Amino acid sequence: MSRPLADDVVIRRISDDEPIPFDLLLLADPDKKMIQNYLSDSLVFVAEIETQQIGVFVLYKIDDEKIEIKNIAVKTEYQKKGFGTAMLNYAFTYAKNKGFEKMIISTANSSIQQLKLYQRFGFEITEIKKNFFIDNYSEPIYENGTRAKDLIVHSLRL
Numbered sequence: 001m002s003r004p005l006a007d008d009v010v011i012r013r014i015s016d017d018e019p020i021p022f023d024l025l026l027l028a029d030p031d032k033k034m035i036q037n038y039l040s041d042s043l044v045f046v047a048e049i050e051t052q053q054i055g056v057f058v059l060y061k062i063d064d065e066k067i068e069i070k071n072i073a074v075k076t077e078y079q080k081k082g083f084g085t086a087m088l089n090y091a092f093t094y095a096k097n098k099g100f101e102k103m104i105i106s107t108a109n110s111s112i113q114q115l116k117l118y119q120r121f122g123f124e125i126t127e128i129k130k131n132f133f134i135d136n137y138s139e140p141i142y143e144n145g146t147r148a149k150d151l152i153v154h155s156l157r158l
Helices: 022-028 032-039 083-097 112-120 132-136
Strands: 002-006 009-013 042-049 052-061 066-074 102-108 124-129 151-157
Touching: 009 083, 022 032, 022 052, 022 066, 032 042, 032 052, 042 083, 052 083, 066 083, 083 102, 083 112, 102 112, 112 151
Parallel strands: 066 102
Antiparallel strands: 002 009, 009 042, 042 052, 052 066, 102 151, 124 151
16 A cells, blocks of 8 residues: 655555665664564555655554554655654554554654654653663663653554
């Protein structure tokens, strides 16, 4: 299933025989091992212009009612142009069509732009996992001059 965003942009699920776009996934999560922990049980979608992958998101089924966006990223030169919003909308539509009732998405306390975007979409903070990034990542992560410490969990009724 693919959907054009504009004349030349498509969002689609990658096939099982395609390589995983780690270059994009690592933009949102710098630890390849953490990414690999959820990939085998997830669906990977890409946003493309012609054959160039410019964005990615990963959906992980928690249970029959809940699905989680485990990773979402857009190449730096394509950020703030609506591609992240389009991928979120695509994820919502996909999840609703599959019968899910709730979507989960999480980010670091230091991810200011993502926190704003998710709350603008109607996600509400439902949990804070204290020291998640300190306990689970070997190297410190800094964004916007702030160390990522806590995982902020958001949920949205679909």
